[in-house]
Amino acid sequence: MRFFALKGSEQLGAAAARALSIDLDPHEERDFEDGEHKARPLVGVRGRDVYVLHSLAGGEGVSANDKLCKLLFFLATCKENGAARVTAVVPYLAYARKDRQTKARDPVTTRYVAQLFEAMGTDRIMTLDVHNFAAFQNAFRCESIHLDTRKLFAPLIGKLAGDLPIAIFSPDSGGVKRAQLLKEALEAETGKEIGFGFMEKRRSRNVVSGELFAGDVADKAVFIVDDLISTGGTVLRAALACRERGARAVHAIATHGLFGKGADVLFGSQAIDRIIVTDSVDSAAVAKARYPQAPLDILPIGCLVGKAIRRLHAQGSISDLIGIDD
Template sequence: MKLFALKGSEILGASVARALWTELDPCEERDFEDGEHKARPMVSVRGEDVYVLHSLAESPGSSVNDKLCKLLFFIATCRDNGASRVTALVPYLAYARKDRQTKARDPITTRYIAQLFEAVGTGRVVGLEVHNFAAFQNAFRCETVHLDARRLFCPEIRSLADSLPVVFFSPDGGGMKRVQLLKEAFEADTGLTTSFGFMEKRRSRGVVSGDLFAGDVKGAAVFIVDDMINTGGTILRAAEACRDRGAESVHAVATHGLFGAGVEQLFESLALDRILVTDSVAAASEAVMNFPQARIDVLPVGPLIGEAVRRLHTHGSIGDLLGMED
């Protein structure tokens, strides 16, 4: 087995390697003056089961498109040089939010991304908490593996809730299934009974609307659950609504802390007590350093990905890893 991590994902890659009791294999990446680049493995991959990790979130000096292109080219060169199979480990999968047409002539970008991975010979794509699980499975024709961080979050949620009743809350109608799964995992792990709530959110041409609020949050520890936090507007809107209705404490739970432009308003708000994210993208750990007032807890996801790689390489059970029912 060979394990590589491309530039921008080396820290997470090293965490995955430690979980496997190994080290990252070396690779070369060169940028040329005209904006082109090349990347290649510095060890033989012939006949090897190759895993390439790259999180496709924008970072300073490297756009989403740059990272996607470099990952695809690296996978292709591994295949050209005899790798028996290449698995793309993509903790954050770019373009996953556009998985259907909502306006005339809309692109279905998730499907286009799948076609690109397949075209370069990717044997398997491993994603972490993709935006739409069903769309992810249906877009790809190669094998897909979907990981989630529910079991990582449960102990932290138990600690933050203390003795308060727990309410799991979706900031929009589209995320209710995600919230329900976390609720069920928490109840199974703790034996506690929790409640559920959600609020309406409609977005059209950048304008957010919707006033419906369902659930009793008064006196409770509320955990607003989403797959990602970018500007934080959706989370903040829900947090303020929960506070207005008497929530004792309000926390945000999201796998991907993208923390893009404008997120400062979320960090400065008193509506949230804590923000729980993983280190699936480098921006999460950087935000802890750059915004000490933000009250962010970053949970390591490298051990989960590492164990998934171990099981994939040895033909073990991913369902058991995730606690899925037979």
């Protein structure tokens, strides 16, 4: 096995490597004055099972496009130099939200990104809590592996709720399935009945509307669940609605903490008690440092990623790892 982590994903890569009880393999990345770049492995890859980790969230000084291009070229380089199999380990997959046409002549960018990976000779892609699981699976013709974080978040939910009854809440209809799966995982772990709810959200030309609210949250600890938090507007809107209906505590849970422009409003709100994300992208740690008083907790995922890579390399079961029933 060879395992590389590209620039910007080194910390997560190192954590996954520790879980594998190996060191990250060395590689070179060079940026040129005209904006072009070169990257290459500094160890032989011929005949090897190669894993390349890079999380594709844009950040300060680097765009998602830059990261995507560098990852694609590095995967192709490994294939060019004789790798037997190349797996892209992409905890956060850029453009996964644009998986369908919502306006006339819209792009379906998720599918275009999949075609780019396949054109580079990628044999397999692994990602974490993608925006739309079905769209992800349908976009890729190469093998696609999807990890989720239910087993990571479940113990923390019980701890934060204390003696209060729990309700799992989706901030929009598109996340209902994700919230239901977490609800079922909690019920299996605790043996208790878990409440459930969601609210309506429609977005058109960046204007959000919809007032339908389903579920009983009064006197409960509510956990708003989403795949990502960007500006935080969707989560905050749901939190305020839950507070208006009598929620005793409100917590926000998301796998990917992007925390872009406007997230300061989320961190300054009294409507949310805790915000819990993973370290799938570096922007979560940046936000933690920038807003030290924010009620923000970051769960590590390096161990999960490392275990998944080990199972893939040994032809083991991913379903068993993340708790999917046969």
